[in-house]
Amino acid sequence: MATVKLALNDLIANLQQVPPADLLGVTLLEQYEAAPGEWVPRSVPRDQVVKATLQLVEYGSKCRQLANNIAKLQATPIEKSVAEYGL
Amino acid sequence: MSIPEVKAFLGHLMTNNATTALAAAVAWLDPLNIHGALVDMHMNPMLYALSICHDCFEDTYPKAVKAFVTGRPESEIEALIMAAIEKHLVYFDDGMTIEDLHIGIPTRPIGVDWYGESGETFEDEHEALVPVFTLLGGKFDEHGNPVNDDHVCKVALILSNHLLANYSDETPHHDVATLLRWMFNDTGNGLADCSYVYIYENGVAYFPWTPDQIEYVNEMQREAFDIHNAALRALWLLEESSAWYAAMHYNAEMIGECLTHHTFEDLLKLTKGTKPNAKKKANGIRLSIYWPGRSDGGNPGTTQVAA
Numbered sequence: 001m002a003t004v005k006l007a008l009n010d011l012i013a014n015l016q017q018v019p020p021a022d023l024l025g026v027t028l029l030e031q032y033e034a035a036p037g038e039w040v041p042r043s044v045p046r047d048q049v050v051k052a053t054l055q056l057v058e059y060g061s062k063c064r065q066l067a068n069n070i071a072k073l074q075a076t077p078i079e080k081s082v083a084e085y086g087l
Numbered sequence: 088m089s090i091p092e093v094k095a096f097l098g099h100l101m102t103n104n105a106t107t108a109l110a111a112a113v114a115w116l117d118p119l120n121i122h123g124a125l126v127d128m129h130m131n132p133m134l135y136a137l138s139i140c141h142d143c144f145e146d147t148y149p150k151a152v153k154a155f156v157t158g159r160p161e162s163e164i165e166a167l168i169m170a171a172i173e174k175h176l177v178y179f180d181d182g183m184t185i186e187d188l189h190i191g192i193p194t195r196p197i198g199v200d201w202y203g204e205s206g207e208t209f210e211d212e213h214e215a216l217v218p219v220f221t222l223l224g225g226k227f228d229e230h231g232n233p234v235n236d237d238h239v240c241k242v243a244l245i246l247s248n249h250l251l252a253n254y255s256d257e258t259p260h261h262d263v264a265t266l267l268r269w270m271f272n273d274t275g276n277g278l279a280d281c282s283y284v285y286i287y288e289n290g291v292a293y294f295p296w297t298p299d300q301i302e303y304v305n306e307m308q309r310e311a312f313d314i315h316n317a318a319l320r321a322l323w324l325l326e327e328s329s330a331w332y333a334a335m336h337y338n339a340e341m342i343g344e345c346l347t348h349h350t351f352e353d354l355l356k357l358t359k360g361t362k363p364n365a366k367k368k369a370n371g372i373r374l375s376i377y378w379p380g381r382s383d384g385g386n387p388g389t390t391q392v393a394a
Binding site: 020021023025026028029030033034036038039040042046049050052053054056057060 | 094098101109111112113115116117145152156157
């Protein structure tokens with residue numbers, strides 16, 4: 001039976017493959033340019049800002065939860081040849 | 088290239104990379120995502136208030152952050168945040184500012200102060216309770232402080248035990264039992280059992296700003312107010328209903344007399360199994376506790392109290 005090893009670097013590389021989340025805040029930054037001398041765009045409609053903020057807060061919370069879960073992840077030796085099983 | 092042009096160029100570069108675009112969006116829309124845990128509540132009350140909003144009031148957070156990053160006056164942001172806090176709490180202190188948020192979720196302790204911690208005498212501090220205390224056999228010293236509150240407390244707890252064992256909620260009997268428990272700091276609700284001075288001088292009630300704690304404090308505060316309202320109804324009843332006044336007088340005297348011959352614990356046990364308006368004899372103790380009927384709440388003249 002083949003031995004499959006998943007090292008920390010592999011895990012990091014796999015996580016880096018995850019495509020960027022589709023976040024309204026990032027889209028708004030692309031769509032609305034900041035006025036000269038400003039860092040943030042001021043012309044974004046308020047409802048869009050509220051929606052984007054709530055989405056970002058939820059996203060941040062999920063990311064923190066995921067980071068905590070990964071930090072507590074225990075090494076699990078497996079003998080299966082299917083690498084995805086370990087994930 | 089001018090400084091604004093450099094800024095625009097950097098901004099453009101940031102949005103072209105997923106990581107920096109995310110960082111820019113977070114810095115713009117959710118700056119407390121990064122700073123929240125690091126905010127020193129004493130050094131920067133405004134950031135601390137925003138971090139509370141971030142963690143607890145998601146409906147207000149976007150507006151407050153927008154006001155903050157666009158440089159709105161602090162008074163405007165503070166008004167937004169304090170309005171959110173007021174909206175979500177059962178008790179809110181109108182005089183509270185963001186400078187006070189470090190004390191935790193505000194509470195309103197409404198317990199009776201038996202120890203004169205406020206500096207006032209009992210008679211001055213709890214004028215409305217004086218007639219009930221006296222009715223239960225209580226006496227005051229020349230300064231207006233109770234001298235036999237331990238004895239009166241035992242009488243009150245025995246009587247409230249009897250009421251709670253025999254009458255359901257939503258009855259005047261339950262209100263009277265609540266009054267007796269509340270008077271002697273024995274409701275089981277921390278805010279109803281501790282006085283304001285006791286809680287804040289001893290620092291026994293610090294509730295951190297988290298959604299769970301807000302829910303917990305709201306529930307406790309709501310219950311404390313319910314207890315207080317029940318106690319006020321009972322005070323009114325004892326004042327207005329001669330039937331209730333006479334019953335309380337008779338029962339308190341009888342229990343007071345029993346306490347001179349028997350232990351508090353024995354009497355407490357006995358009250359649980361004693362039906363109202365019936366005599367019970369056990370372990371050599373003869374108890375006959377009488378209460379007005381359910382319809383006698385506030386209707387003087389229909390007493391069933393034994394002579």
